[in-house]
Amino acid sequence: MAADIVRLKSAREGAVASGGQSRLLLKDEAYTKIRELLLDESSEASYSERALAARLDLGLGPVRSAIERLRADGLIVVSPNSGFRMPEITSREILDFYELRMVIECHVAKSLAGCVSAGDALQVEKILTEQEASAASGDTTRYHHLDLEFHSALAELHGNTEMEHALRRLRDKMYRLARRMHHAHPERLVVNAAQHRAIFDAVRGGNAEEAYQRMKTHLDWGRRFTLDPDRRLGVDW
Incomplete structure (x- = not known):
């Protein structure tokens, strides 16, 4: 019982x-x-x-x-x-968003230069190759996911968990801004993919200053493009 x-x-x-x-x-x-x-x-x-x-x-x-x-x-x-x-993303928020990314991701690119193993390089290479294919076919949705994967992969390779967490908190905003930035101009995905390739080539080649500058240029391009997607201010993209 x-x-x-x-x-x-x-x-x-x-x-x-x-x-x-x-x-x-x-x-x-x-x-x-x-x-x-x-x-x-x-x-x-x-x-x-x-x-x-x-x-x-x-x-x-x-x-x-x-x-x-x-x-x-x-x-x-x-x-x-x-x-x-979803709340509107203001110009002030866009500026703050890119300023934080500049601080973290430029440091990440510079610190990783010459420190990526062959196995890790192969994983990033797979992301870049699929990005280039998505850009060429105009598959913006898949490209935006790969965009996040590329930047996240570099942060993970760097190994600073606080930086990883900070970027993870920005993922939704990164995705929203990327979609807004390229939705009307999918042809610019090719430019974006080429910038990613150049960043990683500098990282893999051990050129710290070039990696830093290429990431800085990439993020600055994204910031200006996000604020003025239709070139109303006459900026040459």
Whole structure:
């Protein structure tokens, strides 16, 4: 009898644990789906909980949990009676974003020069090769993911976890800005890919100053292009 009670209790605890795990997975699924939708649509349009739940075939509870998490991440702003949306990225935020990247990524490129193993170089080379193919075919969505992979790979090779975390926090904004920057001008992906290639060639070749300058030029190009994508200020890209 006592053994039966223990087994019953264990079964109930297992069911509770299983249910809790299931709810957690549903929340994670909702977060991932909504985040990907927002980033891929790259829009400041407003969304409602119920409309998103129906569109993505998700429960209202997980959607609400995901929205709160996205709000805490700073990816969305919630407005009473009007749903939620991604906030506009201001010019000041763009300048701050690129200033932080300049500090971190130029240092990373310079520090890595001559210090990349053959195996690590091969992994970065795979990213660059696929980037060039995506740029040539005009596959902007895949290219933007590879863009993040390239910059993240250099940071990981450098090995400073605080720098990696700082760049990881910028990933969503990097993706949004990259999509905005190239959506109307996909032909400029080829230029972007060539800049990545030149940066890594300098890193692999052990030329620290060239690696630093090429990363600086690349980020400065991105900053100016983001602020003036249609060359209204007459800047020659």
